[in-house]
Amino acid sequence: MVVQLGAGLVVAAVGVAALPGSFAGGGTRSWWRRNENMRADAQAAKDAAAQAFYELDSTQRDVRISVETVKAVDSSPIAQRAVGEFDELSRRVDETSGAYIAALDAHDLDATELDTGVAARARRELEQSRQQLLRMKDELEKYHRTLEPLLSRAESQLAQVAPAVERAKQALLAATAALDAVREAGLRADEPARQLAALGPELTLLNEGAGRHGVQETLRRAGEVMRRAETVRGEAEHLPERAREIDRRVVSLRTRMEALETKAGTVEPTLSELRRRFSSECWQDLQRVPQQTAESVKAARVKLDEAATARDGQRWADATAALGTARALLNTSDGAVAAVGERLRQLTEVERDPKAEIDRTRFAVRDAQRLAMAGRSAPDPRHAGPLDAAVGRLDRAVEGLTGRHPDYWHFLRETAGVREAAAQVVQQIREDMGSGH
Template sequence: MTATPGTPATPPYPPPSPGRTRRGRRAVRDTLALLGLPVLAAPLLAAAFAGGGTRRWFGGRAENQRAEAQAAKDAAAAAFYELDTAQRDLRISVETVAAADDSPAARRAVADFAALGHRVDEASRRYIEAVDAHDLDRDALEAGRATRARTELTAARDELLRVRRELEEFGRSLGPLLDKAETRLARLAPAVERARQSLLAASDALDAVRARNLRADDLAARLAALAPELTRLNQGAGRHGVDATLERAERVQRAAGAIRAEAERLPERAAEIDHRLVSLRTRAQALTTRAGQVEPVLSELRRRFTAACWQDLQQVPALAAENVRQAELRLAEARAARDAQRWADATALLSTVRALLNATDEAVSAAGDRLARLNAVQKDPQEEIERTRFAIRDAQRLAMAGRTTPDPRHARPLDDAVARLDRAIGTLAEHHPDYWRFLGETEAVRQSVARVVTLIREDRGAGH
């Protein structure tokens, strides 16, 4: 349609009627209600639908500053994440050192890490405050605010990086302590496992012993006493410390190993006790017979020699009889202890029996030996004399070897030995010679000569 000159042009679409406009606004409100948006937004939304809303964009310098601030924010966020990661990794190392090492150096490292933690918290707080202070996504962000945001975020990033470098330096200094701690922790699990296996082996050994009708009550009690130690091992080093746990594991392993060894040896021990019971009883019976032969020996000594030769043997028969009686009583007690499987008591009683029989054997043998020696020296004292003189001459030759004159420290006791032997020989000329005293004197001379020989050899060994 062409407009007539002088008349206004007819619009292509008639303007909306008031009723139509109202219906449109009502539709907008209904739409907003369905979307859960406030009704106040209706004019803006209606205007947008009507094409009347336009966004205001800032270009040029403001947008460049916004981009730089956003880049500073991203860099600070990366630094914050890296610092947090470094702190968490280092905390694991410090906790490892603290768990495995209680030395002053380790305690100092823990304190230094705590101080660094305060530095990390302060740098993190500054970063978070800078992020919260600036909304870089806001439309109307002025260039000045963007510049301040970039400056504060860059400063926060720099502080985060400085603290991270401090953490890295601390981590390098922690290296030797960490290596030591990791080495000790590496020993911990195997040590605890060895202790557990030793306890299990001891328990199995006791079960095997019981299967052979051997109770081993004392070993079972010792094994039961280790139960609290096993509980502490299971609680771990975190509660009791690495050093204490390692020491406990080694102690439990040793104790359990000893129990296992004794349990495995128990059948052999029982058989050994049975054998000793029979052997010692036989020996006691033999000594009873031998003790009965002492009185005839003493009778001959009294008849043929002076009192000094036999007076110290007068108590031998009574002593032998009492020792044998005590030995038989202890043997009966040892048998009862063995039947009750009180192995330690049985072993101790058998040791007592053996000591009694040894003393009896020596006393009984002494009487016979005394008579034999006295008979020999009475028949031919020259053999004893020559034996002693030979010892003296041998020592004299050693004293003169490589010397023109003997050392007085060596010569004097040898001269005394010669004089003492001569005096002992002189007693044989008496009407009733004391042969036992004569034998004692020659024995004493030989002992004094032996001491001189030892002194000579020591002096020459020292270069004198």
């Protein structure tokens, strides 16, 4: 019946009849299973490569964070080399990742018709990409291990940033509080206030952080801000005591000035006695002491008034400077007044017993001569010369004690000079002995 319908139909019928036989025989079904197995293998290779790519990307991010940490803190040649090595590694990682992405884009494993050869090639190329990705990951991890000493130091320094900045801020708060307390006490504290205001821009830079200015610079700035803020706080806290100290010094110097005026009243009587008892050479250099004392006291009074005015105006530096000048003037006048009385005492003693001064001076010379001869048959010319000159000088001073009014003051200066010359020789001998000469 099928044949009678025509050759075309016969062929078609045969074809239809053959289809069930083909599937039942298993040849086509076996080919389909192999195709699906190749697709599965390629998909597994794709998933494994994707996992390797993810791990490499994660490792690269971790290493980059470490490198950026080192870079932000350490500018040493070793650190710079390490950063350069990472740049080269990153370039190679990018190349490897690019090759993986190219292999991934080259094959559509989800295509309905996937040739076994294409699937096999996709599996092979993706497996190769996975191996390359894993090798790059290993290289990154090895590099990361070599970076650990630099990273440890960098992290240690980074850990110092936040506490250092916080200490600086706390110092600024303490300085501000001290300044406020001083102002509440009625003191202006203009200079500490100016110094504190100057730290405002530095605080702004600190708040911008180490990310912008670098760790070392931030640590340096934090330390500087803290130091300056503590200085401001110390000055502010010291102001009340400084004011009290200036008040005490003003009172003390006024008292001293009044006492000096009282002592100055004894200068003229003392000078009169010097003029009456001794030659003019003994007191001529003291003639202007009364006038100089009066002038110094007057100048000191002016300076004390200036200091008091500056203190009332809270110009602490001006007050301190004026007090220093007043004290120097009073010191000079005190010395001059004391010198007049001391001159009378010395002249009186030598007039009464010049032999005591002569004996004291000769003893000093002989003591130096004995030291110069110790262990020697003849003295060193460097020592003998000055000592012989001292002996001659003493003899001339003694010979000058003649007449009704000898120049006792010249005599005393000469004996003092002789003793000084002997003392210098003794010092020189001892230095030579100490150095082994």
